[in-house]
Amino acid sequence: VVRCAQSCGLVAAETPQQCLTLAIRSGIVSADRGLPAACDQAIREIATRRGIAIIEDEVKLAAVLADYLHAAGYVTHTISSGLEAASAVRRLRPDLVLLDLTLPGRDGVEVCREIRAFTDTPIVMVTARVEEVDRLLGLDVGADDYICKPFSPREVVARARAILRRARTRGTPVEIPGLVLDEAGQRA
Numbered sequence: 285v286v287r288c289a290q291s292c293g294l295v296a297a298e299t300p301q302q303c304l305t306l307a308i309r310s311g312i313v314s315a316d317r318g319l320p321a322a323c324d325q326a327i328r329e330i331a332t333r334r335g336i337a338i339i340e341d342e343v344k345l346a347a348v349l350a351d352y353l354h355a356a357g358y359v360t361h362t363i364s365s366g367l368e369a370a371s372a373v374r375r376l377r378p379d380l381v382l383l384d385l386t387l388p389g390r391d392g393v394e395v396c397r398e399i400r401a402f403t404d405t406p407i408v409m410v411t412a413r414v415e416e417v418d419r420l421l422g423l424d425v426g427a428d429d430y431i432c433k434p435f436s437p438r439e440v441v442a443r444a445r446a447i448l449r450r451a452r453t454r455g456t457p458v459e460i461p462g463l464v465l466d467e468a469g470q471r472a
């Protein structure tokens with residue numbers, strides 16, 4: 285397998301044309317683009333797929349979290365509606381999900397189950413009440429960790445970092461049909 289000079293992080297085929305064919309088939313680039321533009325699109329697209337999804341309807345809180353996570357070097361996506369949360373996670377493919385328990389449209393527990401139905405991405409549930417955690421543990425919703433409000437954004441960053449480190453050492457490449465995303469290569 286040859287990695288092309290554009291190094292979008294996709295370990296792909298032996299020729300740029302085969303690489304492009306795979307990228308189009310997997311939906312990473314649109315079919316109507318030529319090669320240099322397609323590479324640029326793939327690089328942008330992959331950049332948007334990595335990071336942390338903040339599912340939180342309190343706009344100010346989400347913004348503060350995003351600021352701290354940006355400062356720590358993460359890409360963030362804020363989703364404020366419970367109804368759209370799972371489909372947004374499916375589309376964005378974040379490395380970690382911060383999920384508020386009380387959301388408009390759909391409860392955080394339901395959202396957690398929806399996300400778990402299609403991905404093992406780590407989920408940190410954020411709840412306003414410590415006693416809720418026991419109930420959530422009992423429900424076995426599939427979350428990886430719990431944080432109680434009020435929290436310090438620094439604490440959230442520290443937890444996120446720890447969970448991502450754990451997830452990384454599990455270290456299987458992200459698979460897209462027909463392609464393998466070489467995360468180690470991308471970080472180097």
Ligand code: CA
Nearest residue numbers: 341384386387
């Ligand atoms: Ca809320």
